[in-house]
Amino acid sequence: MTERWFPDEMPMPAASAETMGWWEAAAEHRLVVQRCAQCGTTRHPPGPLCPHCRSSASQWRQLPGTGRVYTFTVVRQAFIPSLSDRLPYVVAAVELDDSAGARLVSNLVDVDPAEVTLDMAVEVVWEDMGPELALPRFRPAPATTQGRGR
Amino acid sequence: MVTAVTTTRRAACVVGVGETRYAKWGGITDASEYQLAVQSILAAIADAGLTPDDVDGLASFAEDRNDATFMAADLGLPELRYASLSWLPGGGGACAALANAAMAVESGAAEAVVVYRSLCQGQFRRFGRGPGNLPARVGPPRVPHVRRATSLLEAHVAFTMPFGMFSPPIAYAMVLQRHMHLFGTTEEHMGHVAVTTRAHAARNPRAVMGGRPMTMDDYLASRMVSEPFRLFDCCLENDGACAVVVTTTERAADAPKGPVAILASAQGALHGFGHGQYSNVGMPDDDYASAGARGVAARLWARAGIGPADIDVAQIYDHFTGLVLLSLEDFGFCGRGEGGPYAASGALAWPDGAMPTNTHGGSLSEAYIHGLNHVVEGVRQLRGESTCQVDGAETCLVTSAAGVPTSAVVLGRR
Numbered sequence: 001m002t003e004r005w006f007p008d009e010m011p012m013p014a015a016s017a018e019t020m021g022w023w024e025a026a027a028e029h030r031l032v033v034q035r036c037a038q039c040g041t042t043r044h045p046p047g048p049l050c051p052h053c054r055s056s057a058s059q060w061r062q063l064p065g066t067g068r069v070y071t072f073t074v075v076r077q078a079f080i081p082s083l084s085d086r087l088p089y090v091v092a093a094v095e096l097d098d099s100a101g102a103r104l105v106s107n108l109v110d111v112d113p114a115e116v117t118l119d120m121a122v123e124v125v126w127e128d129m130g131p132e133l134a135l136p137r138f139r140p141a142p143a144t145t146q147g148r149g150r
Numbered sequence: 151m152v153t154a155v156t157t158t159r160r161a162a163c164v165v166g167v168g169e170t171r172y173a174k175w176g177g178i179t180d181a182s183e184y185q186l187a188v189q190s191i192l193a194a195i196a197d198a199g200l201t202p203d204d205v206d207g208l209a210s211f212a213e214d215r216n217d218a219t220f221m222a223a224d225l226g227l228p229e230l231r232y233a234s235l236s237w238l239p240g241g242g243g244a245c246a247a248l249a250n251a252a253m254a255v256e257s258g259a260a261e262a263v264v265v266y267r268s269l270c271q272g273q274f275r276r277f278g279r280g281p282g283n284l285p286a287r288v289g290p291p292r293v294p295h296v297r298r299a300t301s302l303l304e305a306h307v308a309f310t311m312p313f314g315m316f317s318p319p320i321a322y323a324m325v326l327q328r329h330m331h332l333f334g335t336t337e338e339h340m341g342h343v344a345v346t347t348r349a350h351a352a353r354n355p356r357a358v359m360g361g362r363p364m365t366m367d368d369y370l371a372s373r374m375v376s377e378p379f380r381l382f383d384c385c386l387e388n389d390g391a392c393a394v395v396v397t398t399t400e401r402a403a404d405a406p407k408g409p410v411a412i413l414a415s416a417q418g419a420l421h422g423f424g425h426g427q428y429s430n431v432g433m434p435d436d437d438y439a440s441a442g443a444r445g446v447a448a449r450l451w452a453r454a455g456i457g458p459a460d461i462d463v464a465q466i467y468d469h470f471t472g473l474v475l476l477s478l479e480d481f482g483f484c485g486r487g488e489g490g491p492y493a494a495s496g497a498l499a500w501p502d503g504a505m506p507t508n509t510h511g512g513s514l515s516e517a518y519i520h521g522l523n524h525v526v527e528g529v530r531q532l533r534g535e536s537t538c539q540v541d542g543a544e545t546c547l548v549t550s551a552a553g554v555p556t557s558a559v560v561l562g563r564r
Contacts, residue, residue, distance in 0.1 A: 011312055014308050018305070051421070071438075076376065076377070077373075079316040083314070091314055107313050107314065118328065
């Protein structure tokens with residue numbers, strides 16, 4: 001049982017052959033990043049080839065689920081009607097720890113938007129959308145986990 | 151026996167521009183988007199002193215609903231010899247479409263190519279209004295699994311849309327937030343872009359916002375859309391079309407309004423830029439809080455053989471005020487991080503600023519035609535026809551959208 005922060009009318013993800021593995025891991029509440037099996041370069045979103053060495057061999061690297069706010073915006077317009085009673089909400093790019101700099105677009109939840117700053121430490125919290133689909137959101141990390149694993 | 155063959159390099163130039171009326175979103179109901187495209191093309195061809203019988207090429211850029219093959223048949227072109235659509239997304243491709251037309255003419259593939267754009271947002275989905283690439287579901291129960299994507303784009307926006315990054319202002323607000331963090335750019339800096347271009351629009355009878363003066367207080371009082379972008383940081387959404395005719399300088403000898411030269415063009419994206427509209431969060435740190443146009447700018451100036459100091463007037467793509475600041479930085483009008491103070495110095499204002507910018511009012515205040523109207527205004531400046539005419543203007547930089555793979559041209563008076 002997880003919380004629900006966004007309305008049911010939000011768009012749901014669709015996956016390609018390259019990205020399906022990421023969503024399968026997410027369904028198990030595992031935050032992963034695609035990593036080149038040859039040179040170790042990470043890439044996100046997942047793709048068919050390492051842009052660095054052009055190897056097509058890849059692995060899913062499991063991440064600790066912590067990171068820092070790279071940038072963000074506080075959204076104050078309801079781009080779909082059912083968001084109108086959820087405003088404002090925060091969209092952020094989170095630079096994920098242990099990922100060699102991969103950034104994930106997500107939301108910051110359980111936080112006053114006025115308190116959000118760049119470089120704020122955050123941790124993943126999963127929102128189950130159904131038995132085979134979960135979305136990672138982020139909330140401020142407790143002090144004990146801050147700064148770990150950079 | 152050897153026969154000497156003399157070849158003269160064919161040079162492309164702009165000989166005609168045209169547009170329909172521009173109206174606010176949903177303001178045009180008596181003509182379809184396609185009909186407006188046709189109207190603007192005919193106006194541009196007439197402006198060039200040509201007829202459709204002289205035209206053998208058509209060029210546009212991404213996401214164009216108004217297919218060139220239909221257009222060629224409906225215009226009654228005697229023979230379509232060139233048709234292209236730039237892959238550069240959204241507003242990144244207006245200058246690329248012009249460049250592609252020029253390359254077609256210079257290669258001899260075609261004699262006269264029309265570049266066109268029609269955008270009737272009142273007749274189609276409104277860009278700023280929520281998810282368009284993923285279907286929004288209606289009510290519970292939630293889909294319990296991940297669907298198979300039907301396009302690369304659909305799989306890509308799965309990493310943004312479910313998190314409420316629906317719309318360009320949200321994605322680019324994040325770019326400006328980081329620029330503010332790194333360089334101290336302020337809301338007032340962005341406000342200078344909005345207020346200055348609105349003042350330019352006041353002189354332009356075509357401008358959608360021509361009758362709506364704006365002060366800095368008005369700007370600061372406009373509602374917040376996605377911090378730090380207010381409503382007045384965002385370009386218009388509207389109805390209208392424009393077109394540009396490109397041909398050889400040889401043919402241009404007969405053009406009633408004379409030729410405007412395409413001195414140089416460049417297009418593309420740096421490595422690591424990302425896949426498109428919403429993926430720039432993955433850009434290298436040095437590039438993220440920028441227009442992403444450093445590579446295009448370097449190649450453009452090298453090809454033109456001139457630099458920003460030689461430019462008399464600029465038309466800078468303005469989907470959002472803040473990205474104008476970033477483009478001014480990338481194209482070298484000011485240093486990295488200095489776009490805000492540069493705008494605040496009055497540099498962008500006609501007639502006395504250091505670099506009068508968006509003298510038609512831009513996408514913020516004239517019309518949002520994916521930046522092809524910026525090309526039209528560049529041509530008008532070099533013909534001496536602008537409503538904010540820069541005296542003796544001989545060079546104009548025109549850029550396409552910042553924050554996506556993009557393009558730019560330098561236009562000149564010959």
